[in-house]
Amino acid sequence: MSPDMNAVDRLDILEIRSIEAIPIAIPLKKPMRMGNDTVVTAKNVVVRVEAEDGTIGWGEATEAPTMTGETQEQILSLIQEKAIPAMTGANALNWEEVGDLLDQACEDKSNARSAVDMAIYDLAGRHHGYSINHLLGGGEARELSTMWLLGNATAEADAEEAAAVVAGGVSFLKLKVGVKSLDEDIRAAHLVRAAIGGKIDFTADANTAWTVEEAQKFIDGTRDIGFLCLEQPVDADDLDGMAALAKGPLPIAADEGLHGLDYIDAHAAKNAASGFSLKFIKLGGFTGMQKAAEICRSKGLKINLASKTGETSLAVSALLQFASLIGQPDWGLSLANGYLIDDIVTNPVTVVRGRVSVPSGPGLGVTVDPGKLDTYRIG
Ligand SMILES: [Mg+2]
Structure with missing residues (x-):
């Protein structure tokens, strides 16, 4: 049975204590050639969100400058400069509030927004003990x-x-x-x-x-x-x-x-x-x-x-x-x-x-x- 997330959202509070953005690079087994790009190495930003009770959630975005215009450096600095200050102290279980704050912090930068959003959903799932699809x-x-x-x-x-x-x-x-x-x-x-x-x-x-x-x-x-x-x-x-x-x-x-x-x-x-x-x-x-x-x-x-x-x-x-x-x-x-x-x-x-x-x-x-x-x- 699915939990009633609307009820859960209103009643529970899980404050975000800290957020960290970690740049990583992993080579592909072989270059992936596509019409406007060749990807040789994945350049990603991993996001680690820790809640007040010690629960940790993880998210990630890869760079795709020819698709979204955001490079790894830009994703990283946007998260560090805008998303982390905005989201620290927010209630990870109130997805409406989280969504509004992320919209303000990241504006139209969807790579950065996705990485943080993903980590907060992971955190909420771990807190409740349910998979995100559940x-x-x-x-x-x-x-x-x-x-x-x-x-x-x-x-x-x-x-x-x-x-x-x-x-x-x-x-x-x-x-x-x-x-x-x-x-x-x-x-x-x-x-x-x-x-x-x-x-x-x-x-x-x-x-x-x-x-x-x-x-x-x-x-x-x-x-x-x-x-x-x-x-x-x-x-x-x-x-x-x-x-x-x-x-x-x-x-x-x-x-x-x-x-x-x-x-x-x-x-x-x-x-x-x-x-x-x-x-x-x-x-x-x-x-x-x-x-x-x-x-x-x-x-x-x-x-x-x-x-x-x-x-x-x-x-x-x-x-x-x-x-x-x-x-x-x-x-x-x-x-x-x-x-x-x-x-x-x-x-x-x-x-x-x-x-x-x-x-x-x-x-x-x-x-x-x-x-x-x-x-x-x-x-
Ligand atoms: Mg395609």
Whole structure:
């Protein structure tokens, strides 16, 4: 049974005693190439929140300057200069108050907001002894299918990796396009489809790399591939270009073009996307994710849930706590921790044959390993 959080919020007080922001760097197993970026090393900020009773909560945001404009240094300094003074002394169990304070402190800086928000939800969950999805109303889905990202230098390497992960049980793939030449991207799509067979769910993500003409050429050259959608083919603010492409048969998804709830309405008004990639770092935490999913559901829009490349099991677990609430997303669920050489928790989120269990312990359900945190701490 779910606790009555509204009643709990009003009655209980758990004062935040201290907050610490810790910059970390963890290399990826291999560079992740995408249309507007190549990520070689995760540059994250981990947030540790301690309550008056000694309970500790953890949160995290990775930098994604080409997506949100926030670098690791900026996330760190915003948390240190604005969020820590604003949140110290606040009641971690009053999520309305916490939300208002975070909005004021972080304004539109969603990476920083998400890291602190996540840590306070983790803290509240640990205080009550419930997982976050339980606190938010009780997740239906305890186990979910995950998608695998392909972002190699050659079409052959994409196809080889695709065959290997599908043989290992993965049933949903996303091909990063826009890094190779257009002809190579089209060839990679065909080679991967040939390698995985017709039944595997498959999407493509250009991360803003193309013009409308280039995107149209890719769509025309991959008509028989059976992509579920093409994600962010053109610039984040080119809604007219998105709308022109969306007139065709292939559904178009927005990712970099979504920087807050208003952006969903703006795309929908122009028929510029029929689905969205929802990420914590873009929506600033649990409340933003919940509201975005509600808007998408009410408008009949599809959802992709994605942790940003670079996130460890901390942020990945937050995504899973949320995914458990809304169930298996139509356009895939991608988890980033598996692309890192290491993790910072004692019980990393683990994908087995393309499936993942939602961590069931209190809060986020993962436990930070102090030794690992020290190993990857920078500065
Ligand atoms: Mg994307």
